[in-house]
Amino acid sequence: MYTATGFYFVCYVPELYANYKNKNANLYNIPEKVLLLLGSILAFSYALQLGNVSIIVNYGLSLGIDVVALSMRLYYAFQNFKQIVDIPTVNEA
Numbered sequence: 358m359y360t361a362t363g364f365y366f367v368c369y370v371p372e373l374y375a376n377y378k379n380k381n382a383n384l385y386n387i388p389e390k391v392l393l394l395l396g397s398i399l400a401f402s403y404a405l406q407l408g409n410v411s412i413i414v415n416y417g418l419s420l421g422i423d424v425v426a427l428s429m430r431l432y433y434a435f436q437n438f439k440q441i442v443d444i445p446t447v448n449e450a
Contacts, residue, residue, distance in 0.1 A: 362415045369422050373429065382433035390427040397423045 376382060401416040 362418050365419055366422060369426060373426060376429045376433060380433050382430045382437065384434050386430060387434060390430050394423045394427050
């Protein structure tokens, strides 16, 4: 079980690194991340109902990495959107 979690994290490393390095994301990828997060939440709640520690750790870690990935994606997508639209700040208005 822990091996699967390790491989799951390894699969996320290139995406997290690319998001951090390029600081680039678009709004089209957000629904995919939301669905992954929803699936992780459901899996984690099922693991809590089972009470199996290894499954709780597995889905808890995957839920955490999904939250981080979605947060990064939302942040950079908003930053890119803000640059494209050039939203004025309070002081500029």
